[in-house]
Amino acid sequence: MADLTAPAASDHKPASGERAGRTSEPIWDIIELLFFAYRDFVTEPDDVLAKFGFGRAHHRVLHFVNRNPGMKVAELLDILKITKQSLGRVLKQLVDQGYVVQKEGANDRRQRLLYVTAKGESLAMKLAGLQTARVAHALAELGPNAHEAARRFLVTLIDPDNRDGVLRFIARADRARRQRS
Amino acid sequence: MADLTAPAASDHKPASGERAGRTSEPIWDIIELLFFAYRDFVTEPDDVLAKFGFGRAHHRVLHFVNRNPGMKVAELLDILKITKQSLGRVLKQLVDQGYVVQKEGANDRRQRLLYVTAKGESLAMKLAGLQTARVAHALAELGPNAHEAARRFLVTLIDPDNRDGVLRFIARADRARRQRS
DNA sequence: CAGTTAGGTCAGCCATGTTGACATATTTCG
DNA sequence: CGAAATATGTCAACATGGCTGACCTAACTG
Secondary structure (H helix, E strand, C coil), X not given: XXXXXHHHHHHCCCCCCCHXXXXXXXXXHHHXXXXXXXXXXXXXXXXXXXXXXXXXXXXXXXXXXXXXXCECHHHHHHHHCCXXXXXXXXXXXXXXXXXXXXXXXXXXXXXXXXXXXXXXXXXXXXXXXXXXXXXXXXXXXXXXXXXXXXXXXXXXXXXXXHHHHHHHHHHHHHHHHHHHC | CHHHHHHHHHHCXXXXXXXXXXXXXXXXXXXXXXXHHHHHHHHHHHHHHHHCCCCHHHHHHHHHHHHCCCECHHHXXXXXXXXXXXXXXXXHHHHHCCCEEEEECCCCCCCEEEEECHHHHHHHHHHHHHHHHHHHHHHHHCCCCHHHHHHHHHHHHCCHHHHXXXXXXXXXXXXXXXXXX
């Protein structure tokens, strides 16, 4: 690790005076570390999911429904940024196999609000546990403000357009979960 | 942002006394922000690649070959963690269309060392520029030590087994690039 | 009542991952 | 030297999870 941090930190040409990042040297390390980190971040869940006959797409649906019980299909589509046909395929499997249920909306009966079953929650929490263990291990290795630093970094990486929506989603899910527990 | 950071920071139960992260509350925010950040991190490149008739798989190959000219096919497979059949498909297209060339190894004539052409470097740098602009913008919004903090966070997310190899790769590529420029 | 909205579905296509088997050239080693 | 290991390529078949386009029902809204 020491091998890398020293040269890369000293190596970095100051960004000042470079317009729009157009001519500047690429920030290779972060670009590549994002690839490697994300790659390793999803492999453990993938392995577990494979035993259930599920894939990464199922994981995403299950995760967000578990986090936001009663969410609308349209909200989920907006988060995942996929078509309803793609969602429909995996959602149908999750429903058929008893991981997710859909309930008619109370106000708007066109809506099919999404909820995880006990079985679904169990799997969602198992997968979240794997990823949490990895993140917790990383944050523990770093300083006490690492969580805050990581969050801020990741947030600013998100498209400014989506940013507020993402933060609202997370805040809302946190609130709801706090009330239930 | 303030809406999120305050509750999430105060909300976090201390990890002490929880064995193996098994029973602890998942670290929802980082898990989800990684998803959203990565999702947005790849969309711009994806859009550019689509105009060339390429996909994300081509991007990865082009990126790593550009970063490490003369790398062996086996090294690339190890980085991407895909099968040689999967690699072969996209690599063939990149070679056929003049973005990558393969040269016989000087020492070991079985090797087909990989190099980008001028055309390939141009596209690779264009894509790296997009991602760099995003990262640079994020780091500029945060403090001066944000780059270091982000790097350390991402590194510790990587599997400990791969970690050294990844860091060696990045350091080697940095050295090589420094010599060329 | 007409139009919009929420959601579902069928059919087909594409990109990119997989396994398994096999081929060829080259290097390495007993 | 010759056998085995290595680096790479390739064929065939399959799975996952994106996509487009077309079309449907039920329910809400003005």
